[in-house]
Amino acid sequence: MSGDRSPARDAGPRGFLRHFRRDRFTGQLAIGLAGVLCVSALVYGVGTASAKYRLADVGAWLNASAKGLVVHANGLAGKVDGKAAVVPQMRGHHIKVVQDGTTVLLVDTDTGVVSRIDPSQLKITTSRAAGGAGLQVLAGSGTAYTIDSVKGLVQRIDPVSLAPIGPSATLTAPLGQAGIDGEGSLWVPVPQNGQVVPVRNGRPAAPVTAGRAGDRLALTVAAGTPVIVDSTTAAALVVRPEGVQRVTLPAQVSQAADGVRVPPVADGQIVPMLGVGGSLYLLDTGAGRVESVALRVPHHAFEAPHVLGPRVYLPDRTAGRLLVFNTDKGAWEAPITASRPGGTIEVITRDHMLWVNDPDGSTALALDPNGAIRHVQKYADHVPGGNRRPIPVRADPGNGNGNRNGGGPGHGGDDPVPPPGQPPRPPAKQDPTAPDPPTPIASGDNGSIKVRFTPAVQPQGVYPVGRFVLLGADDQPVKGATPAQFPGTAQSGTFTVDGLKCDGTTHRFKVAAEYKGKNRRTAYSSSGVVGATACTAPGPPTALSATGVNHGAQLTWAKAAGYDVTYVIESPAGTASTTGTSKTITGLTNNTTSQITVTSHNGAGDSTPVSTTVNLAYPTKQIKNQNNGQTNTIIRPGPSASGENGKIPKDVYITMTVVCQAKGDSFHDPESNTTSSVWDQVQTQYGNGYLSDTLVATSKGAYPASGLYECE
Known part of the structure; x- marks a missing residue:
């Protein structure tokens, strides 16, 4: 300063x-x-x-x-x-x-x-x-x-x-x-x-x-x-x-x-x-x-x-x-x-x-x-x-409650703060001869809950602790906890409860000091309740890559750190999910760039999203025209047999740029005696526009043809 x-x-x-x-x-x-x-x-x-x-x-x-x-x-x-x-x-x-x-x-x-x-x-x-x-x-x-x-x-x-x-x-x-x-x-x-x-x-x-x-x-x-x-x-x-x-x-x-x-x-x-x-x-x-x-x-x-x-x-x-x-x-x-x-x-x-x-x-x-x-x-x-x-x-x-003390009690209780100089109100026990309870700490991971505890330093005049046990929030012993108990002389310990679902449920527990009270009856001095989900929030996926396909993308990524992880994919086409490390999404707009995010998810939360982009620019191909031996081939302004943007002279065969394919009016080619409602957007030295797929030597049998996208 x-x-x-x-x-x-x-x-x-x-x-x-x-x-x-x-x-x-x-x-x-x-x-x-x-x-x-x-x-x-x-x-x-x-x-x-x-x-x-x-x-x-x-x-x-x-x-x-x-x-x-x-x-x-x-x-x-x-x-x-x-x-x-x-x-x-x-x-x-x-x-x-x-x-x-x-x-x-x-x-x-x-x-x-x-x-x-x-x-x-x-x-x-x-x-x-x-x-x-x-x-x-x-x-x-x-x-x-x-x-x-x-x-x-x-x-x-x-x-x-x-x-x-x-x-x-x-x-x-x-x-x-x-x-x-x-x-x-x-x-x-x-x-x-x-x-x-x-x-x-x-x-x-x-x-x-x-x-x-x-x-x-x-x-x-x-x-x-x-x-x-x-x-x-x-x-x-x-x-x-x-x-x-x-x-x-x-x-x-x-x-x-x-x-x-x-x-x-x-x-x-x-x-x-x-x-x-x-x-x-x-x-x-x-x-x-x-x-x-x-x-x-x-x-x-x-x-x-x-x-x-x-x-x-x-x-x-x-x-x-x-x-x-x-x-x-x-x-x-x-x-x-x-x-x-x-x-x-x-x-x-x-x-x-x-x-x-x-x-x-x-x-x-x-x-x-x-x-x-x-x-x-x-x-x-x-x-x-x-x-x-x-x-x-x-x-x-x-x-x-003046201008410094914050105006009242905090989250610890509803009692007012005692005036200065008076001792704080001590914690009350129903049985003064009961031992003080231990302090538990709960955390979850991989379908289990671990409850660590440290015993309290016991005051004089209380019953000795026989053992420490794990209780549910209902004060009943938890079945299946390992180990089932710790001796009363233990300086610390950890209970584990396995076989739990990572579904966002908060599992609640207490750790109790068990002792023999009046008339040698078994009693518990229980801690406060601790709770945790049975997993931790996953890490983000890594190595995300996207390969464009017609109206979609093929995604792959490396497995994220975490338990019971689902991957949520968000794109302009909506939301999808999978438990694997790959996914093909559809519904994207061709000839645009789309952002895609993948987020790891489980019952404990979500990871930071990982993003990538996929460019669905038309994958143009060089293809020759066909069936041009009877008359000139007319290049149309749209996917229909009307209008003219140019013509390829009869008996002329050229290599054209085929941009994409679109569905349109049905067209019958008498030379090949074939019919198709598929039209190819082409770029030629005679003009740009659309040709019926019967007049272009594309691979047939699929729409769009192999290696081409659908026109938007």
Whole structure:
């Protein structure tokens, strides 16, 4: 974010900086840092106007509203290297910080005022009203946009002057949370139409149909690629330049009344989704695989999960901590304290790092892909920037629903967030002496479901676990699971259920800790439900080729990776399918070029389509005329014995260009005593037109003749 770099900055940490250089795929959405900031005070400037400050290349702006500051933290050092003082005069307003490279914008989403901070001077350089309540502002890849979600207005702006660039575009309101992909295209969900509209250089392009009108749509940008989640139909669309891949999600996704929660950006190909009851779903956009993870923390309020490296971080606002799931190990790790119980947890994925901040707290966290944590002291002294100013004590803490806490519980339950300082409500068990249940993870492949589990660390005073068993959603043991059980001392295990159809059905399971309870009766301590389809979305077909035939094409391709794959062929003639690796399609228009796509499909979804073209230009042939010994051969303007475009003199035999064949009037040739309704379109030195097929030495017996196409 700094200006010119001195040679000293290239030494030491510079190599590390290059490794974690600014990723154009991250930080491209309007990452909100809700806080009590004062735009009007910033407009007049803070700090020293003549000073030039250098901020770390790998860093983030964090809200430090408890002392009226916005600070910039160095992610590699875990220290603050810049600050700007603000005065909270606009009480109750929601303020967000949008940051991408040297673009740092403050957005008052209640009034629509946008202001730009110059990171080199730590002062506001520009400010203007850009919309109304609910305004979105996004910046990435050198471009910036404002989106009035209520009015449906999309406007490209200059990220420095904030001035509009070109006319605005109007989409059907209300609009969903938008994002900017790795190429600088804006993607705007339009739920009323069931579409997501790409906007390039300020102009809407052809929309992508994501679902039906009114479906609950959510957008995230994973490694620069837009991913659309349709919670209504439990499907995800991965939008790649070569086409759209569709992945079927577990059916429970559709149970989220407001739709699953997704992060605005994901650092890699894994997209985490939060469903009802704290259920966690992990979509691998590269493999087309979905894992379902059970989480039993009832009555807790969660925010959208985030992913960095192999770990998924789930903000638990009720407990004021991050729950950490290690995808490599398939297990939950020790939670990380992030804020006071019931407080705000702001999470930002930026520069291959995860930033966690409580605006009212004094410490923020910077996590790297290896899970290492750096504690950032936001109020360190001797930091460049504006002077601190006292903030009046707020009489009403807002009961956790002020201008930072997001207005209520998340998808984890319906209980309100407890006031600050009170401990979170613990998970309740019907039998306090029952052991805690294990954590299962379900995924499907090749006609089977695998359910991995990790046992819980058991508290004192509970019955010992005798064994772990696999149950269905109806709490009945699953017949045919292998192995049938794991001993109670197992540190982990995987159940496999084979012989399932890849038809899109979500198979649901629980893993239970079996124990002997009161009166030595067998009882189960069951996990939450996990679900998966019995396969993964297939890969695309390869080596697609098309050879033209009359009104059609002969297609061949190599087998796609996947289980129980059907290939869907789309062309101007319609849709066809096959389970093989070849197909002849008909119904194409001759003498034109047609595009054909082949998509792999199974019950888990579709691959990215593969396209090719086939050119059905007429395959002309050189053929002689015949039966011209009694009279001149008249060249007709059409396929009938009327009109004249020229004539071949009697007894003259020439080699003609035969373009194509057509059906027309029946014609009888007395010389050969043959009759035909087939006419040949010819090109000769005596004129161009049609001759009866009785007068041309074509191969007979088929229509069109061998090597020729039918005339359009």
